[in-house]
Amino acid sequence: MEKKIYFIEPVFEAKYWGGQALKERYGYTPDLPNIAIAYHVIALPQHNLDNTVKETGEKLSEFYRNHKELFGCNREDFPIRMGSGNKVKQISVQLHPNDEYCLQHEGEKGKFECGIFVQGDRDHLAIRGHNAKTREEFRKLVETEQWDKLFRVVTIKKGQYTYGPQGTLHGSPYAPTEEEKDMVELGFETNSDITYRLYDWGRNMPDRPLHVEKVIDTVNIPDNQNMGVDIVExxxxxxxxxxxxxxxxxxxxxxxxxxxxxxxxxxxxxxxxxxxxxxxxxxxxxxxxxxxxxxxxxxxxxxxxxxxxxxxxxxxx
CATH class of the missing domain: 2.60.120.10 (Jelly Rolls)
Structure with missing residues (x-):
């Protein structure tokens, strides 16, 4: 296969919390009510999320499998994903489990992620980790719904990036303000789509189930160090x-x-x-x-x- 530059066509996903900023910023025109995530790089055919390589017509998962010499990668499965996200509603408090647990229970690897804000970057609050010192304390705070005591809310400063190892509890402590609804985050992740929700702000939506026991099993203990990180050029x-x-x-x-x-x-x-x-x-x-x-x-x-x-x-x- 020729070693040349190939274009990758994006895949789009609408979600409950998605907005219009990605359509407005990049001129994307999918027939969707919103774009929560534009996947620039993803190869998860089992989740119907798989880019197309423009020059060959192959799905990215097929392109990787059929032309391994272009990648020089020793992984059987495609390893990475990249996408832009825009939220206009409060997202759940969630985590992505570690590889060992995820492979055993979900049949695929967990997700490690980081991200930068490419539009509307400003100081804002985020849930990053928790305040429990033991798994037993974590369970007690969950069962008694002491969310304010459990969730660790930090300030992500303008110009910082976020860093989320597997098992990191994260989410939004409040609904985005009108000014924050234009924020666009570019996320870099391992190629997985497994998310466990702990708390969804009382919404009780059938298509957004909670996974409380799985979160308790897999949350990092302790998890009180995660902050925004200054970008160094x-x-x-x-x-x-x-x-x-x-x-x-x-x-x-x-x-x-x-x-x-x-x-x-x-x-x-x-x-x-x-x-x-x-x-x-x-x-x-x-x-x-x-x-x-x-x-x-x-x-x-x-x-x-x-x-x-x-x-x-x-x-x-």
Missing amino acids: KDVNGCKVAYFIDKPGIFTAFRIRVDENGTFERKEFMFLFCIDGEAEINGTVIKKGETIFIPCDYGTLTIKGKAEFGGMTYRNL
């Missing part, structure tokens, strides 16, 4: 590059900003999503809202234009 060959996560066997997530001209190179395969602007990469024009795949050992990327990209790859253990 470095100048690299005309690019401003910031790495968020870079862990073999999990994923590598980064951001690239170019003002005019720059070069960038990694030996691993890469997915690049154009957050803002427009640029030409080795002769291929990529516009705001588009995603490209770059095979492993492709060589140097020459970037011309003013643009910002979110990037992901995977390093073998």
Whole structure:
């Protein structure tokens, strides 16, 4: 298979809490009442979430399986996902279980995630972790519904990214304000879609079941360290590059900003999503809202234009 740049077509999902900001920002036009999540990179056919590779017509899961030489990845299953989210309602308090528990009970791996805000970035409050010191205390606070005592509410500051290992309790402590409804978060995650809800603010919606016992089984104890993390950029060959996560066997997530001209190179395969602007990469024009795949050992990327990209790859253990 030719080692060239491939375009990845997005997949969209509407949810109870989704808004219109992704349609407005990127000009996406799916026949959906809202876009809660635009998946730029995902390969979960069992959940009907699977991108299409524009040049070949293959689903991304098939493309990965059929052309492993383009990835240089030792994972049997596709390892990563990337998507943009926009919420206009309060989301549940939830977690993503660890791999061992998730494989045993759900038949797939758990989810590790981090994210940056690419629109409407501002200081805001978020539930990140909890205040229980033991699993027994956690259970007691849940059973007595002492949510204010249990949930750990922190301030995520403008310019920070969020970091969520498996088992991290997270959610929204309040419904978004009118000003916050335009916030768009770009998420970098392992390729899973398993979520356990602990509390849904009394909504009791049939399609949003709770998983209280599973949360108690899998929540991190203790979980009182998770905060927003300051983004650190470095100048690299005309690019401003910031790495968020870079862990073999999990994923590598980064951001690239170019003002005019720059070069960038990694030996691993890469997915690049154009957050803002427009640029030409080795002769291929990529516009705001588009995603490209770059095979492993492709060589140097020459970037011309003013643009910002979110990037992901995977390093073998």
